[in-house]
Amino acid sequence: MNYNIPEPKVFPQRVRSSKRKWYAIIVIIILLISSFSILSALHPHPIAPETSIASAGNYVSTGTPYNITIKLNQPPKYVKIFWGDNTNSNISTSGTAITISHIYTNPGIYYIHYFAVFTSGILFPDYYIPVYVSSNYFSNYTAQGILSVYNYSRSPINPDSNIFYPNTNMNISGSFTPPDDPNYSLISGTFYLFKNGNIIKTFNINTYFDHSSKSYVYKNLIFNFNHTAPGNYTMELVTYSGNVSSSGSVSDIISSKYFLDVIITSKIPHIYIDKNMPYIAFASSSPYNNLNPETAYTSGDMQILMNTEEFLFYYNQTSGKYYPNIADYPEIKNDNKTFIFKISNSFKFQNGETVNAYDVYYSLVTDIILDNVTPQSPGWLLAQYVIPGNYYTNVTYNNIKNAISYSNTSNTVTINFTHPMSNETVYRILTSPGAFITSASYMIQHGAVLNITNAGIEKFRSNYEDGNYSYFVNHIISDGPYEILSLNKNAVTLIRNPFFMGTKYNAIPHFDIIKIYYGLSLAGRLQGLRLNALQMASVPYEYSNAFSAINNISISGNVTYSEIYSFNSNVNLTMLGNYGYFNMPYNLFSNITVREAFYNAYPGNNLTLSKHLWDQFVLNAGDKYNIKNSSGVFLYNNATLKIPLFVNSIINDPEVVRYINNLQGVIKGLKVIIIPVTGDKMKSYEFYGNNPMPIYLSLLPLNMNLTEKISYLGNPENGTYMYQNGFSIGLYNKSHKNQTKLMLNLSASINKLTFNYSSKNITDAQENLSMLYLYIFTNENVTITHIHRSSIYGFRYSLNKNYNIITFNTLY
Known part of the structure; x- marks a missing residue:
């Protein structure tokens, strides 16, 4: 059929925009992303397991619970902790934190590590926690063993640790503390070596009975450690002591143990150090000058060395x-x-x-x-x-x-x-x-x-x-309760020495860290006390009202003070020049003969001996100090010898004038002038190397036994820490022969701080040469108010009058 239908008219087409294509692509991408999001929601990607140590200590005593908290980012199946004493614990939890306690029954150095089992697999963190366990029990009959690592062929991976690379050869030193009871002695012992909890070697300690000493004899033990394959090694030293008869028979056998962990690893592990360890902070006004144990002499030096050396x-x-x-x-x-x-x-x-x-x-x-x-x-x-x-x-x-x-x-x-x-x-x-x-x-x-x-x-x-x-000015090696962690001109930080095991008389410290600060302003010291950032500080009496802003301050007790003359062996002549009156060698009083001469010139002492000592000094050492005898008159640098005497401004003692007259009579040509200064100014001058006072008269509490050492700050015994700057000036060391008042009770509230010492050794001048002070006692007694503050750290004791506060500390 022929349809006579005209062809449709075709018009020119518009060019299609490229944006429409991209819109379609974007829509598809969005749909794909949404699909993936739905799939991800239905099938989430597994999160990698992580753990961290939330809290753990580094020090604990035997029989005391040790706590560790581990955080996890997802619930584990279980966590397994290895305590370092050949025991371990499995802990399951549905949460993301685990806290568990462990009790160490034996002293030693342990390294804790752990792993966590998750659904996705096992996580082995590279953390080790060193735990230094001290014994809180001392028996008169026990021979306590000790182990330590030394003589290693490669340094530890982590400084001051027992963690080494493979193929490190080392020696393990074993030693023993003899029983205090003389009837008991070490009779035998055994050394066990474990790897990953499995025993791999045993050594028996050989001893023999010595008929001359009526005791068993042993030698210090050195174990060669040549197990260099990676692993966690634990060494256990078991010692046996007993009651030994004169014939060598033994009864009442007692054992003790000591553990030491050594880690061999090819990795570089992390060492966990507790940042919240208990510490005590002290604001000192006496910076250290020299830490050489044989030559250190200042109170700032002693504050460190008494904590680190024995x-x-x-x-x-x-x-x-x-x-x-x-x-x-x-x-x-x-x-x-x-x-x-x-x-x-x-x-x-x-x-x-x-x-x-x-x-x-x-x-x-x-x-x-x-x-x-x-x-x-x-x-x-x-x-x-x-x-x-x-x-x-x-x-x-x-x-x-x-x-x-x-x-x-x-x-x-x-x-x-x-x-x-x-x-x-x-x-x-x-x-x-x-x-x-x-x-x-x-x-x-x-x-x-x-x-x-x-x-x-x-x-x-x-x-x-x-x-x-x-x-050695800035470096020491410790055999005492603490070792230096860091030091500079502003502060020193001491941390417990893990190898200090203490004795039943010289106990291990309660505090893991000591911080000593230098150069703090008065405002800084008060603020530190107010916020409990400081547990000890020196504060002048003029500002003691500021104590009212500090909580828990109470006032009680009295103490009696007497006067003390001090000699400075290192006079800062530049600072002394501000007073305008002096002509003397800076180190005149470093000479003990000079100090003896000046001591004997005090009223009531021996002026003849004083003159003889001075003449001997000039004869034997005068050239060294540029002092000479010129026709009976003593000159320094060919000019009048002038020595200022600084006196606490609240002291009003006629004996001072008599003392000056005696000195000027003994040393012809000498001129001595009194320079009064406040107690606060005097204390601020007592920096070694910055002290301009050649001789100075200050006040000292009668009931402070200055012959004894400064007790280390962390000492748990009910003793005191003495703030008094007693070693900065090389003082002459005899007690006044007429000294009668040797000791007073500080107060009934702090009678545990009373110093008990023999009066014979105080009054005997010759045998008191270990004392570093020249006491010159007068009839003037000053009653001092006693201030203390109770805190979790114990008590902080301060004594004050119209000069300055002397700070004590008792640690419980």
């Missing part, structure tokens, strides 16, 4: 008695002239090395050798008793050889005194500045090489004076 004996402030520490009570021979000290095996330096007889010998000998250096060191405290004649010039090879000897075989040190000595005097000398026991190998490693020859002695002394031992 003496042969330990002075207990509560009982007023001396107890064995690094050394046992001595064997005494030769009419109380020869003292033989057995050195304990239980004290270790912070690097794990055991303190031995040579360390003691080296420390005491170098102390003596440096007795006559500039600036003044405390070596004369010991030298005067063991060096015959002039103990400054007679420190020779023969005299040292006759004075001190040692035996590493018997682990003993023998001291021969020049005249008979009482036990307590010897203990006091050996707990005085300069008598700290340090590591000989550490000192030698850093340049302080000791050769006991006449030439070697002189070289050692000259090297010190030339500044060749400057390394």
Whole structure:
């Protein structure tokens, strides 16, 4: 069929926009994304498991719960914790945090680690938690063992840790603390080595009965650790002690254990350190000057060294008695002239090395050798008793050889005194500045090489004076309760030394960290006390009303003060120039003969002896100080010798004028002028190297026993920490012969702080040469208000009057 239908008219078509195509593509993409989102919602992508340590401590005592909290980003099937003592715990939870406790029954150094099992697999975090466990129980019958790592072929991966790379060879040192009861001794022991909880080696400690000493004999143990494959190694030292009869039979056998963990890994792990460890913060007004244990002399030095270094004996402030520490009570021979000290095996330096007889010998000998250096060191405290004649010039090879000897075989040190000595005097000398026991190998490693020859002695002394031992100004190795974590001119941070195990007399500290701040303003100190950021501070009395803004302040108790003259061995002449009246050597009072001469010129003492001592000084050492006798008149630099006497402005004592007249009578041509200053200003001057006061008269509480050491800040015994700046000025050291009031009770509320010490050793001037103060007591007594604040850290005690506050601290 033919349809006569016209063709449709075709018009020109518009060009199609490209946007429409992209709109379509975008819509498709959006639909695809939505689809994927729905699929993702229905089938979520698994989140990678993560864990972290929320809280954990680094120190704990045996029998005390140790707590750890682990956070997780999703509930695990379970978490397995390895405590380092060959025990572990499995914990299941439906939450995202786990807190668990563990009780360590034996002292040691443990490394905690863990892994978590999730649905998606097992996570092995690279965290280790070092835990230093001390024993809170001391038995008179137990021989407690100690283990430490030393002599390793490669340094630890993490400094000051027991974590090493594979193929590291090392030695494990074992030692023992003998029982306090003399009828008991170590009789045997066993060393076990575990890897990942499985025992791999056992050593028996061989001992034998020595019929001469009626005890079992053993040697310090060195175990060669050559298991260098990765793994977690635990060492267990079991010691057995018993009641030993004269024939060698044993009864009442008692065991003790000590654990040490060593980690071998090819990874670089993280060490967890508790940032919230209990600490005590102290605002000191006396910065440290020198940390060399044999020459440090200032109170700022002592604040650090008393916390880090140990003496042969330990002075207990509560009982007023001396107890064995690094050394046992001595064997005494030769009419109380020869003292033989057995050195304990239980004290270790912070690097794990055991303190031995040579360390003691080296420390005491170098102390003596440096007795006559500039600036003044405390070596004369010991030298005067063991060096015959002039103990400054007679420190020779023969005299040292006759004075001190040692035996590493018997682990003993023998001291021969020049005249008979009482036990307590010897203990006091050996707990005085300069008598700290340090590591000989550490000192030698850093340049302080000791050769006991006449030439070697002189070289050692000259090297010190030339500044060749400057390394030890800022560096020490600890054998005490704390070691230095960091220090600078503004602050020092001390952290517990894990190798300090303490004794039943010298307990481990309660605080893990000590922070000492320098140079804080008065406002900063008050603010620190107010916010409890500081637990101790020195505050002048003029501003004591500011205490009312601090919570929990109470006022109670009284104390009596007396006057004290102090001599400065390092006068800051630039600052003294601000007062305009002086002409003297800056180091005049570093000379002990000068101090003795000035001491004996005090009213009631011996003016004839004073004049003789001064004349001897000028004859023997005047040229060194540019002082000469010119026709009976003494001159300095060919001009009048002028020495200012600074006096606390609240003191009104006619004896001061008599004292000046005596000095000017003994030293012809000398001019002494009084410069009154406030107690606050006087205290601010007592910075070593910044003190412009040649002689100064201040106040001192009668019931402070300045012969004793400053108790370390973390000491848990009910003793005190003494703030008084007692070592910065090289004071002469005799007590006034007419001293009658030796001690007063601080108050009934703080009677635990009372110092109990023997009056005989206070009144006996010759045997009190270990004291660093010249006491000059007057009839004027000053009653002082006692301020203290109770806090979780114990008590902070402050004594004040119209001059300044002296701060004490008791830690419970």
